[in-house]
Amino acid sequence: MRAKELLTELFNNPVPINWDGKTKFNPDAPSVIWANASIEDIVYRFMFSEDRSTDTDNIWEFAFEAEYTKPMAGTKTGVRQRSFKLTKSGHEFQLFATVIQVLKEFILKIKPNVISWTADKTEESRASLYGTMLKKLKPEIAKLGYTINGQSNDEAYDFSMFSIQKI
Numbered sequence: 135m136r137a138k139e140l141l142t143e144l145f146n147n148p149v150p151i152n153w154d155g156k157t158k159f160n161p162d163a164p165s166v167i168w169a170n171a172s173i174e175d176i177v178y179r180f181m182f183s184e185d186r187s188t189d190t191d192n193i194w195e196f197a198f199e200a201e202y203t204k205p206m207a208g209t210k211t212g213v214r215q216r217s218f219k220l221t222k223s224g225h226e227f228q229l230f231a232t233v234i235q236v237l238k239e240f241i242l243k244i245k246p247n248v249i250s251w252t253a254d255k256t257e258e259s260r261a262s263l264y265g266t267m268l269k270k271l272k273p274e275i276a277k278l279g280y281t282i283n284g285q286s287n288d289e290a291y292d293f294s295m296f297s298i299q300k301i
Contacts, residue, residue, distance in 0.1 A: 147228050148235035149173055151180075153243075167240070171232045173225045177201040180236045182249070194244070196251040198233065230267045237271065237298065241278055250297040264296060276301075 154168035169180040178198055185193040237249065253264050268282050275282055275298060284296045 146231060148232040149228060151232065151236055151239065153239075167244070169236050169239075171236070173228055173232070175202060176225070178229060178232065180233070182240055182244075185250075190247060192244070192247040194240075194246045194249045196237070196240075196249050198236075226263060230263060234267060234271050234274075238274065238278070241275070241280060241298070245300075246298075247300050248297055250295065252295055268296065 149171045152170045154170065165184040167182040171178050171180070178200055180196070180198040182194045182196055185195050240246070240249070265284060268284050272282050279301050280298050281301050282296070282298050
């Protein structure tokens with residue numbers, strides 16, 4: 135029982151989230167909604183991009199990246215970099231608590247039909263952590279009228295697909 139409580143605690147410590155609002159680059163382009171959160175010196179940027187490739191409305195693709203300063207020889211400040219790769223900063227549980235909070239807030243604000251995202255299977259720990267995160271999120275998402283799907287595509291593909299869908 136203690137292990138389950140510990141897992142719940144690990145995912146219950148999100149950092150404050152700043153929403154940038156909905157932006158349209160032009161009327162024919164998809165909408166994009168950004169959110170940001172900082173953990174120590176890393177800024178995480180969360181992006182929801184409206185998918186207009188289907189006839190179904192209100193379908194969104196989700197992605198997030200880390201922006202951080204990488205030390206550079208001969209400088210005091212280093213250089214800012216963005217990456218979708220693992221940061222190995224040791225803040226994975228706080229980050230995923232924040233991801234869960236971002237997804238819940240997005241669902242409450244936008245009420246999407248579908249949110250989808252992928253995980254690179256070459257980063258097995260990330261795909262595994264997504265699976266754990268989704269198990270934690272499932273009961274809370276169900277209360278909002280959504281279900282979670284996760285699948286590992288066959289060997290021909292190097293990613294796993296995840297989605298949250300309105301019931």
